[in-house]
Amino acid sequence: xxxLEIIILCTLFFILCYLGTGTDEKNLRSYYSYPNEVQKxxxxxxxxxxKFKERxxxxxxxxxxxxxxxxxxxxxxxxxxxxxxxxxxxxxxxGQALNxxxxxxxxxxxxxxxxxIRFSKIPQxxxxxxxxxxxxxFLRATIMYTAIAAIDGYLLTLF
Numbered sequence: 524x525x526x527l528e529i530i531i532l533c534t535l536f537f538i539l540c541y542l543g544t545g546t547d548e549k550n551l552r553s554y555y556s557y558p559n560e561v562q563k564x565x566x567x568x569x570x571x572x573x574k575f576k577e578r579x580x581x582x583x584x585x586x587x588x589x590x591x592x593x594x595x596x597x598x599x600x601x602x603x604x605x606x607x608x609x610x611x612x613x614x615x616x617x618g619q620a621l622n623x624x625x626x627x628x629x630x631x632x633x634x635x636x637x638x639x640i641r642f643s644k645i646p647q648x649x650x651x652x653x654x655x656x657x658x659x660x661f662l663r664a665t666i667m668y669t670a671i672a673a674i675d676g677y678l679l680t681l682f
Contacts, residue, residue: 524602525613532598532617533624540629545639551575555583556634556660558653564645571644580663588667591618596675603679611676618668622661630657 543549554565554575565571595614602613634640635652 525616528598528602529617529620532621533628536621536625537629537633540634541639544637547571547642547644548574550640550642554578556656558651558656560653561642561645561650564650565642568642568644571642584663584667587664588671591667592671592674595671596678599675599679600682603682605680607676607680610679611672614675614679615669615672618671619665622664622668625664626657626661630654630660 543552551565551571551574554562555578557565565575595617598617599610599614603610604613631654634657635654636648641648641651
């Protein structure tokens, strides 16, 4: 059941990422995911001014923590056991599998090579190749998913 949940979660995550790209308007919603050089160019283009938001890393982290805490609790309900270690391990594997999938498949393979993530006014593929933002996000998510595994692992033992 855990493997099935991982496959479903990764598939849905990719579909959301895919549907969230494709036009400048959609891509601007993920402004913070772009390399610094692309962000600099976005800020220099008058047409894009006022259409993107600078996001606070801590607010984004906390928002994602709450979102995935609830989502993984619901998913964990179907694979829970009576022992904390069992629940912690299952949620930890679920989170880290999604995290690795996001880094390797979505960020490093698909995102850096897909034309649909590029802005019409910034079409140069080489500007989108710096993986630094993706690696930083992966490291933050590793911490976040570990915390979620501990919290949800405990809560799932209560039911």
